[in-house]
Amino acid sequence: xxxxxxxxxxxxxGLGLSACGDRERATDTAARxxxxxxxxxxxxxxxxxxxxxxxxxxxxxxxxxxxxIAYHPDNDMIPAPGxxxxxxxxxxxxxxxxxxxxxxxxxxxxxxxxxxxYSWHRALIPELGNQYAEIFYVMKGAQAFNEGKTKDFSTxxxxxxxxxxxxxxxxxxxxxxxxxxxxxxxxxVNPRAVEEHxxxxxxxxxxxxxxxxVGNGPFRLKKWVTNQEIEVERSPTYWDAKTVxxxxxxxxxxxxxxxxxxxxxxGRLHLTNNVLNDKVPVFKKKMPDELKxxxxxxxxxxxxxxxxxxxxxxxxxxxxALAIDRKLLVEKVTKGGQLPGTGFVxxxxxxxxxxxxxxxxxxxxxxxxxxxxxxxxKGFPKTEILVNTLETHRQIAExxxxxxxxxxxxxxxxxxxxxKVYLNNVTNGDYDMARAGWIGDYVDPSAFLNIMTxxxxxxxxxxxxxxxxxxxxxxQRAPDEKTRFAMLREAEQIMMDAMPVIPIYFYTRVYLKDxxxxxxxxxxxxxxxxxxxxxxxxGQPAPAE
Amino acid sequence: xxxxxxxRFLQGILVLLGIYAVTFFLVAATPGSPFSxxxxxxxxxxxxxxxxxxxxxxASERFITxxxxxxxxxxxxxxxxxxxxxxxIIAESFPVSxxxxxxxxxxxxLLGIPAxxxxxxxxxxxxxYVPMSAAMAGICLPTFVMGPLLALVxxxxxxxxxxAGWFGPEFVILPAATLGLYYxxxxxxxxxxxxxxxxxxxxxxxxxxxxVPERTIVWKHCLKGGLIPAITFLGPALAGIISGxxxxxxxxxxxxxxxxxxxxxLNRDDFLILGLTVLFAALIVLMxxxxxxAQVALNPRLKYD
Numbered sequence: 001x002x003x004x005x006x007x008x009x010x011x012x013x014g015l016g017l018s019a020c021g022d023r024e025r026a027t028d029t030a031a032r033x034x035x036x037x038x039x040x041x042x043x044x045x046x047x048x049x050x051x052x053x054x055x056x057x058x059x060x061x062x063x064x065x066x067x068x069i070a071y072h073p074d075n076d077m078i079p080a081p082g083x084x085x086x087x088x089x090x091x092x093x094x095x096x097x098x099x100x101x102x103x104x105x106x107x108x109x110x111x112x113x114x115x116x117x118y119s120w121h122r123a124l125i126p127e128l129g130n131q132y133a134e135i136f137y138v139m140k141g142a143q144a145f146n147e148g149k150t151k152d153f154s155t156x157x158x159x160x161x162x163x164x165x166x167x168x169x170x171x172x173x174x175x176x177x178x179x180x181x182x183x184x185x186x187x188x189v190n191p192r193a194v195e196e197h198x199x200x201x202x203x204x205x206x207x208x209x210x211x212x213x214v215g216n217g218p219f220r221l222k223k224w225v226t227n228q229e230i231e232v233e234r235s236p237t238y239w240d241a242k243t244v245x246x247x248x249x250x251x252x253x254x255x256x257x258x259x260x261x262x263x264x265x266x267g268r269l270h271l272t273n274n275v276l277n278d279k280v281p282v283f284k285k286k287m288p289d290e291l292k293x294x295x296x297x298x299x300x301x302x303x304x305x306x307x308x309x310x311x312x313x314x315x316x317x318x319x320x321a322l323a324i325d326r327k328l329l330v331e332k333v334t335k336g337g338q339l340p341g342t343g344f345v346x347x348x349x350x351x352x353x354x355x356x357x358x359x360x361x362x363x364x365x366x367x368x369x370x371x372x373x374x375x376x377x378k379g380f381p382k383t384e385i386l387v388n389t390l391e392t393h394r395q396i397a398e399x400x401x402x403x404x405x406x407x408x409x410x411x412x413x414x415x416x417x418x419x420k421v422y423l424n425n426v427t428n429g430d431y432d433m434a435r436a437g438w439i440g441d442y443v444d445p446s447a448f449l450n451i452m453t454x455x456x457x458x459x460x461x462x463x464x465x466x467x468x469x470x471x472x473x474x475x476q477r478a479p480d481e482k483t484r485f486a487m488l489r490e491a492e493q494i495m496m497d498a499m500p501v502i503p504i505y506f507y508t509r510v511y512l513k514d515x516x517x518x519x520x521x522x523x524x525x526x527x528x529x530x531x532x533x534x535x536x537x538x539g540q541p542a543p544a545e
Numbered sequence: 546x547x548x549x550x551x552x553r554f555l556q557g558i559l560v561l562l563g564i565y566a567v568t569f570f571l572v573a574a575t576p577g578s579p580f581s582x583x584x585x586x587x588x589x590x591x592x593x594x595x596x597x598x599x600x601x602x603x604a605s606e607r608f609i610t611x612x613x614x615x616x617x618x619x620x621x622x623x624x625x626x627x628x629x630x631x632x633x634i635i636a637e638s639f640p641v642s643x644x645x646x647x648x649x650x651x652x653x654x655l656l657g658i659p660a661x662x663x664x665x666x667x668x669x670x671x672x673x674y675v676p677m678s679a680a681m682a683g684i685c686l687p688t689f690v691m692g693p694l695l696a697l698v699x700x701x702x703x704x705x706x707x708x709a710g711w712f713g714p715e716f717v718i719l720p721a722a723t724l725g726l727y728y729x730x731x732x733x734x735x736x737x738x739x740x741x742x743x744x745x746x747x748x749x750x751x752x753x754x755x756x757v758p759e760r761t762i763v764w765k766h767c768l769k770g771g772l773i774p775a776i777t778f779l780g781p782a783l784a785g786i787i788s789g790x791x792x793x794x795x796x797x798x799x800x801x802x803x804x805x806x807x808x809x810x811l812n813r814d815d816f817l818i819l820g821l822t823v824l825f826a827a828l829i830v831l832m833x834x835x836x837x838x839a840q841v842a843l844n845p846r847l848k849y850d
Contacts, residue, residue, distance in 0.1 A: 205628060
């Protein structure tokens with residue numbers, strides 16, 4: 001080995017490459033300079049908050065633009081002041097008034113209440129085709145405007161009372177509204193920039209390119225090389241520039257978890273987006289300080305098409321749900337510290353512990369299956385699990401297949417389809433049972449329960465229950481949080497008793513992080529406000545221009 | 546020769562038209578939409594987006610429009626990447642692939658051809674066995690094994706080269722080596738085969754009998770003909786190598802064209818798929834034309850007709 005090593009070293013010298021070896025690791029240089037090197041998954045589909053829906057986009061846009069309410073560095077439930085210095089609501093949590101601070105866009109314009117009216121008008125204008133428009137439907141008149149039932153935006157419940165005061169009227173009480181506002185779909189865009197590059201309704205508008213980008217956030221766009229990197233630098237015009245510690249962030253779109261790992265170990269990244277499941281045990285042993293496993297507000301579940309036999313019988317659906325040993329699954333298959341999914345709303349929402357209706361009760365499962373007419377699995381028709389093509393989905397499906405065989409003696413097949421074909425078939429209800437996942441947009445049970453109402457575009461199971469719909473609707477008007485949670489819990493139990501979905505596990509975020517990066521705390525929605533991040537070894541931040 | 550080129554050029558245009566039409570209707574018939582995602586879109590919004598990109602029109606009408614646009618050099622917008630056009634995407638990533646590809650090809654030719662000649666001349670000696678075994682291993686070892694292996698050895702164990710990324714000259718070495726070694730192996734084997742065939746010709750025996758020096762036989766008389774198989778392979782290899790390699794680009798995080806082929810298909814980004822297909826097909830047609838010209842120049846038995 002030594003000989004080979006020497007021979008290779010000589011070879012290297014011969015190639016004149018030895019100089020590269022003496023170089024400082026990129027992560028060391030960057031940490032000293034206060035620049036974060038961030039493995040960010042994939043090339044963003046764009047940086048226009050009203051045209052994108054993804055997580056990598058979120059990381060970058062949140063560094064460039066700030067909404068009314070900002071994320072708190074370590075508490076998901078606290079709305080931190082953003083563009084709004086303060087806010088208040090009426091007794092019904094329905095009319096909200098936001099008082100804006102003195103802040104500037106990077107093009108020098110002041111941020112005024114009218115910018116939010118313009119931005120939300122744009123987000124809702126049907127011609128733009130904003131895929132996240134639905135999140136605005138909590139606002140009065142937003143749905144009708146977005147669906148083109150009226151062309152008059154003044155019917156929508158948002159008004160600039162003056163430059164500094166924004167008033168929002170909701171359909172009903174929503175105490176969680178400030179938390180909802182943290183989501184980037186509510187972010188403002190600069191009206192002048194948008195108008196200069198194609199106008200409000202132009203999907204191909206050029207305002208969000210490198211040359212034209214205008215933001216109001218802690219950082220500004222510096223470099224954008226497709227499929228290579230996006231770099232942001234501290235913005236001198238940001239209202240809270242003194243809090244911003246990093247001098248810049250470089251986001252790298254790395255899709256391959258193997259490449260990301262090698263780059264992390266080779267000193268090219270401070271943060272990875274992911275870790276391969278199979279590597280988790282290795283990293284636990286070898287890189288315990290770097291490996292991070294944190295709860296994430298998402299659930300992994302199977303949708304069941306309740307119109308297809310034998311799943312039209314709720315007893316069959318329940319039997320399958322009760323015959324899954326979720327603890328075994330998360331320990332032996334997913335391995336990333338996931339929690340057994342015993343309900344539809346994931347663990348982590350303060351004051352709303354997960355339901356336990358989908359626990360492991362093999363005896364009861366067998367009994368239910370027998371009652372449904374399939375004693376010991378006899379006569380159970382041939383059914384299949386549909387997964388989108390990915391090794392982990394198949395592994396999980398195979399584990400469930402084995403558990404159902406063992407505990408219920410039923411044979412269930414697995415077939416995989418390419419992502420877009422899978423989406424097509426699930427949306428069209430062309431499946432028996434299909435793998436699914438949902439990540440909350442904000443920390444509240446409603447972020448999950450809302451999608452299971454009758455006819456909701458994300459329901460796909462053909463299940464619906466008027467009692468459930470009524471509870472979800474009425475919970476919005478509950479006089480207080482405790483009652484609201486009780487109503488939502490009742491709704492969730494109704495759904496769990498019908499089991500149109502089989503909860504499997506609650507997500508975790510598993511990634512590698514350079515221990516030198518500070519100001520980064522576990523967050524349920526994986527939102528780490530970047531203005532609080534820093535490296536201990538970094539020099540003084542560059543003075544604001 | 547000009548007549549030959551003109552004829553092949555017209556043929557090439559017909560081929561491109563055919564490829565475009567087939568791809569267009571295949572893509573149109575593929576299930577799945579560029580706009581679908583795990584989060585459902587309301588039908589009203591979907592209709593707006595589809596109208597914006599012209600999906601509300603029948604495929605035949607879209608075909609005519611897009612063909613007209615392409616003839617004007619407009620490949621259309623990306624349906625998935627907001628405010629980017631297909632032309633911009635290609636213009637940004639093609640130079641990267643071209644750079645990586647030409648360096649890899651240089652590696653492949655400089656290693657592969659001399660190794661092949663040597664192996665043929667020194668047939669059945671260790672100078673034949675060693676390079677040919679290495680070439681066999683090179684062909685069998687796919688780039689997705691070779692790439693991480695090189696990254697592990699030179700990037701992590703010795704830490705002399707960057708593991709991945711595309712930020713300077715030293716970043717080119719590992720991906721170029723991975724891609725180059727793979728093609729070098731092919732060139733070595735093809736050159737050896739071609740050379741052996743030439744060296745066994747009767748006229749070579751005659752030349753040897755007349756006392757022509759071995760060096761002259763090999764380099765002057767046989768090399769031209771011996772290279773023909775390698776040159777035939779060069780056409781498609783060239784097109785493939787400069788239009789990007791998805792695997793190598795993914796492993797080494799190279800922002801080239803190869804990744805877009807896959808992203809385009811996975812995202813159902815119709816305009817991007819079509820733009821890339823036209824580009825790739827045009828490259829193959831062009832390279833094959835160049836190879837045909839080179840072959841006639843090298844092989845006296847062929848004529849332009």
